[in-house]
Amino acid sequence: MTGAREPALSIEGLWKSFGDLDVLRGIDLQVADHEVVCVIGASGSGKSTLLRCINLTEPIDDGRIVVGGVEITAEGVDVDRTRRGIGIVFQAYNLFPHMSVIDNVTLAPRKVLRLARADAEGQAEELLERFGLGEKRDDFPDRLSGGQQQRVAIVRALAMRPRILLLDEVTSALDPELVAEVLNVIRELAASGMTMVIATHEMAFARDIAHRVLFLDAGSILEEGPPGEIFRAPREPRTREFLQRIIEAGRL
Amino acid sequence: MRRYSGRALVVAAISTAVVFGVLGVIIVNAPGWEAFRRSFLDGENFLESAPRIVARFEVNVRLFLIAEVLILAWALVLAVVRGLKGPALFPLRLLATVYIDLFRAVPGVLVIFLLAFGIPGLRLPGVPNDPFFWGVVALTLVYSAYVSEVYRAGIESVHPSQEAAARSLGLTQLQALRYVVVPQAVRRVIPPLLNDFIGLQKDTVLVSFVGIVEIFRQSQIRQQATFNFTPYLVTALVFIVLVIPMARFTDWLVARERARRSGGAVDATSSGGQRARMWGL
Numbered sequence: 001m002t003g004a005r006e007p008a009l010s011i012e013g014l015w016k017s018f019g020d021l022d023v024l025r026g027i028d029l030q031v032a033d034h035e036v037v038c039v040i041g042a043s044g045s046g047k048s049t050l051l052r053c054i055n056l057t058e059p060i061d062d063g064r065i066v067v068g069g070v071e072i073t074a075e076g077v078d079v080d081r082t083r084r085g086i087g088i089v090f091q092a093y094n095l096f097p098h099m100s101v102i103d104n105v106t107l108a109p110r111k112v113l114r115l116a117r118a119d120a121e122g123q124a125e126e127l128l129e130r131f132g133l134g135e136k137r138d139d140f141p142d143r144l145s146g147g148q149q150q151r152v153a154i155v156r157a158l159a160m161r162p163r164i165l166l167l168d169e170v171t172s173a174l175d176p177e178l179v180a181e182v183l184n185v186i187r188e189l190a191a192s193g194m195t196m197v198i199a200t201h202e203m204a205f206a207r208d209i210a211h212r213v214l215f216l217d218a219g220s221i222l223e224e225g226p227p228g229e230i231f232r233a234p235r236e237p238r239t240r241e242f243l244q245r246i247i248e249a250g251r252l
Numbered sequence: 253m254r255r256y257s258g259r260a261l262v263v264a265a266i267s268t269a270v271v272f273g274v275l276g277v278i279i280v281n282a283p284g285w286e287a288f289r290r291s292f293l294d295g296e297n298f299l300e301s302a303p304r305i306v307a308r309f310e311v312n313v314r315l316f317l318i319a320e321v322l323i324l325a326w327a328l329v330l331a332v333v334r335g336l337k338g339p340a341l342f343p344l345r346l347l348a349t350v351y352i353d354l355f356r357a358v359p360g361v362l363v364i365f366l367l368a369f370g371i372p373g374l375r376l377p378g379v380p381n382d383p384f385f386w387g388v389v390a391l392t393l394v395y396s397a398y399v400s401e402v403y404r405a406g407i408e409s410v411h412p413s414q415e416a417a418a419r420s421l422g423l424t425q426l427q428a429l430r431y432v433v434v435p436q437a438v439r440r441v442i443p444p445l446l447n448d449f450i451g452l453q454k455d456t457v458l459v460s461f462v463g464i465v466e467i468f469r470q471s472q473i474r475q476q477a478t479f480n481f482t483p484y485l486v487t488a489l490v491f492i493v494l495v496i497p498m499a500r501f502t503d504w505l506v507a508r509e510r511a512r513r514s515g516g517a518v519d520a521t522s523s524g525g526q527r528a529r530m531w532g533l
Contacts, residue, residue, distance in 0.1 A: 055420055084422035094417035098435050107431055108421035160421055 006069045008033045008164050008195045009054065014063035016046075016053055016219075023049045025219040027063070031164070034193040038206035038227070041216035042242060047199035048091075050216070051166040054197065055088040068163050084112060087157030088166040091173050093149045095141040095156070101128065102137045105156045113160070120159075127155045131185050147178030151185055158189075165189070167198040203246050207231050215239045290480075297482040301474045305486045311466035312456040315384070319391045319456075320449055327396040331403035332429060348400075355397035361458045364390040368462035387459035395452045402444045406437030440509070446502045450495050457487075 009031040016024040023046045031037050039047045052058040054065060056072060056079050065073045072082040096104050105128065106120040115123075128134050131151050141149055150170055157165060167186065171179045183205050190196065190209050200206055206213055206227060213230040215223040215238075223236045234240045279285065333341075334348040355363070367390045372381030380386075410433045418428035457468035465473070467487050474483035 057416055057420060080419075080422050080424050083420055086420075088420045090413065090417065092413060094413045096414065096417070096432055096436075098439065107418075108423060111427055111431060112422040156421070 007031055007066075008035070008068060009197070010064075010066040011054070012064045012066075014050075014053060014065065015061045016049055016058060017061055023219050024053065027219075027221060029214070029221065031195060031197060033195055035211050036190045036194075036196045036198065036209055037212050037214060038210035039197065039199045039214045039216055040201075040203065040206060040230075040242075041214075045216040046219045047216055048168050051088060051168045051197060051199055054164075054166055055086050056083060057088070080112075084108075084160050085163045086166065087160060087162035087164070088168065089150070089153050089157050089170050091169045093141075093146070093153045093173070095149055095153055097141050100138050100140055101133065101144075101152050104141070104152060105159050108156070109159050124155070124159055127158055128152075131155055131188075132181075145178060146174045147181045150174065150178075150182045154182075154185055154189075164195045164197065167196060167200070169199050169201060171200070171202060203231065203243070215242065217242075292481045292485055294480050294482045297474075297478055297480050298486060301471070301478075301483040302486050305467055305470050305474065305483060306490060308465060308470035309467040309490055311384075311464060312453070315388060315391070315456045315459065315466070316449070316453045319388050319395065319452060322388070322392045323396045323399050323452070326392060327399035328403055328434070330396060330400035331407060332434075334400070334404060335407055335429075337425065352397045352400055355394050356401075358394075360391065360394045360455055361461060363394055364458050364462055366390075368459075383459065383462045383464050387456075387462065387464060391452060391455060391458075395448060395455075398448050398451075399445060402441050402448060403437065405444075406441035407433055409440055410436045443502045443506045443509070446498060446505070450498055453494060454491060 007030045009029070011027055011029040014024055014027040014029075015022065027050060029037075039050065041047055049058060053060050054067075056065075060073060063073070064071055067082070067086060070082070071077070072079075072086075096107070099107065102121060102124055105124040106115075106117070109115045109120040109123065110117060113120075125134065125137065128137060131154070133148065133151055133155065136144060136148060136152070141152070144152065150173075154165075154167075154170070170186075171182050174182065179202070183202065186196070186198070186205075187209060198206070198210070208227075210227045212224060213227045214221050215230060215234070215236070217236075217238050223230065223234060223239045230239065231243065234243060330348050330352060333344050334352070336345060364387060368383045368386035371379060371386065407429075414432055414436065415428050418432040419425070423431065457466065460466055460469035460472070467490060471483040471487040475481060
């Protein structure tokens with residue numbers, strides 16, 4: 001069914017409104033397997049909403065979203081089944097506070113994929129180990145730093161072996177000294193070939209890691225291209241303006 | 253800090269002794285005190301009535317223990333159904349809402365009468381006519397309406413991002429409720445839930461009106477046999493001994509929850525401090 005050339009993610013004409021406000025106005029986007037796409041833009045430009053729509057956390061108003069050749073926005077699609085293949089990590093981590101780290105990570109594999117506890121825990125331990133969280137296995141989220149919590153949230157999403165991972169400003173809620181540990185995790189994921197769409201305010205990081213950068217402005221993709229182009233020679237005045245403000249704020 | 257609270261304790265102890273001493277002297281010397289003592293505080297009557305009355309309390313205990321288990325389960329079903337999303341489930345939501353409104357509106361004693369007298373009167377085959385059975389059913393119906401609202405408040409107090417996180421991992425709405433939302437909600441509502449159970453435990457005396465000889469009916473029988481009100485005080489005492497520790501336990505749970513959420517643990521010192529604050533010291 002799924003052709004080799006099939007993009008991991010394909011979005012056509014995506015519209016999304018909250019009441020009278022059009023948050024996304026006809027987004028077209030294709031993401032290839034193993035590609036890392038960074039979405040930049042001012043607050044309120046629609047970055048988060050775009051990711052939440054791809055994960056079907058927000059119902060869309062018009063358009064099509066196709067993941068791995070399956071149109072997930074079609075009538076009658078099993079939304080829960082679809083979400084398994086699309087991991088999302090939120091700005092506020094959203095770990096389950098009443099569960100230990102290992103239970104946070106294994107809940108979905110056990111209940112959704114019906115893995116035996118021992119198998120789920122074995123995989124989870126491997127992932128935790130890989131991201132330097134092996135010792136935190138039995139801790140509860142409130143005993144962890146923000147950076148550790150966010151890494152656990154990433155591991156929790158990875159435990160479902162998603163085809164594509166969406167990261168929604170995952171470092172925005174972190175103290176500056178904790179940002180690097182999370183960004184390093186994402187770097188490692190990129191290096192290992194994980195397909196990712198990353199909404200971020202970390203421009204230097206986007207420049208380093210992205211294969212492609214999208215500049216989102218008022219709900220449309222105003223400009224896109226390789227990071228070298230977007231950051232060094234943006235074509236659109238709005239993009240230049242936005243990057244100028246970022247540089248003035250010392251963030252690039 | 254320690255010095256100050258030690259001093260406060262001494263002052264509190266002295267002032268309490270003085271105030272209660274003066275009150276005691278005034279009451280004992282009031283006109284009619286002797287008559288009151290004979291009618292309400294008859295030691296002989298107390299010793300004779302207490303064992304029979306306390307023995308009947310077994311009926312109330314059995315009643316509220318059974319009802320509490322049923323209420324915990326049924327109320328959770330009601331709360332979950334009321335909170336389900338999706339247009340196809342509207343009739344279920346409506347049913348749950350109407351149920352909760354109805355049983356919160358109607359006096360409990362009325363429901364007990366309707367069920368315990370009304371239903372056996374229909375002479376339906378296979379339907380029990382045991383008033384105890386219908387007492388349990390009536391109290392369960394009434395109190396689960398209250399308790400489901402407590403559950404619902406708890407469920408709504410769990411931030412929607414928790415459900416979103418669970419759903420984003422592929423859990424269904426019911427799985428998200430079961431593994432993520434409800435466990436957090438239940439922890440938060442234990443104190444108000446225990447409050448409702450205190451009300452339920454006291455309301456078990458209502459089944460005395462449909463012919464069950466439980467603690468209240470037994471004290472009534474003793475009162476009528478001896479023309480003395482001491483048996484009623486025995487019953488009051490039994491409930492006081494039951495409920496006050498439970499109320500204190502509830503306070504302690506609230507304090508622990510508050511401490512937990514503000515990041516600290518409840519150790520000996522902080523719960524001592526909590527207790528001191530509770531008494532206003």
